[in-house]
Amino acid sequence: MIQSVIAVLLTAFARYLAGKFFGKLKTKAEATQSYWDDALLAAGQKPFFLFIWIVGLSWSAEEIWKGTGNSLFERLLSFRDLLVIVLFCWVFFSFIKALEHHFLQVDRKKKLDQTSVIALCRLMRVAVIITGVLVAMQALGYSLSGILAFGGVGGLAVGFAAKDMLANFFGGWMIYLDKPFRVGDWVSSPEKK
Structure with missing residues (x-):
């Protein structure tokens, strides 16, 4: 039990350090003129924080499972892989949404075809969904x-x-x-x- 408590405390500390790191990255990204780094940073921040908590809590659950031998924790550990896949899909969805918003609303000077931007973003979302479902099925053992x-x-x-x-x-x-x-x-x- 002590090891699981240490795992949770280390996870909280890692989350704190990640928050500071993302704060510094955000100030450096805002200094550049490229929008791509801002969009990627905004899309990846919340899923990365959740990823830290998922890894830390699953580490704690694994320590409890080793101590008790309960099969419930084994099922939770297999569910962890599915959550990580969902987080990666969330990052890609948020990144595509931020780029679509930028090209449709903010970047009107370039006179981009709105229909092409919308169609391309929908196509990328469908590709992310199909890839995520296939990877999730592979992770579940199919x-x-x-x-x-x-x-x-x-x-x-x-x-x-x-x-x-x-x-x-x-x-x-x-x-x-x-x-x-x-x-x-x-x-x-x-x-x-």
Whole structure:
């Protein structure tokens, strides 16, 4: 029990030191003109603090588990891996959200296409979700090779069944990339009146 109390005290001290360290990093990041470091620092601060507490408390739980042999603590330790994955996904989500806000609201001088910024940020969020789910399934003990093989075969079956829908999707994607018109423009066709 003494070792678990020491682990909690060391965790609290590490959290205090991390707060001081992030404070100094924040002042240095604000001195630069780049927005990327500010966004990354803001996105990673809270998840890093929670990461310190998760590691410290799981260390304390591991010490208690060694002393008592209770199986409840073993389940908590397997849950720790899942929480760490969620924290990493939180960092990426917050970073993407901060960049999207910056490019849509603050950085209007560059005249970026708002639709492209929104589409790219949504695509990055979907990639973070898919990657997080796959890594979480691997951490929980599922075999990814079977899941990916099933996804490949399922994608092939859906591709053959929905070839017209996919043709329309890729046609729309090409129109989106060529940008012959923007949101708010009137489009008329000589065949439709």
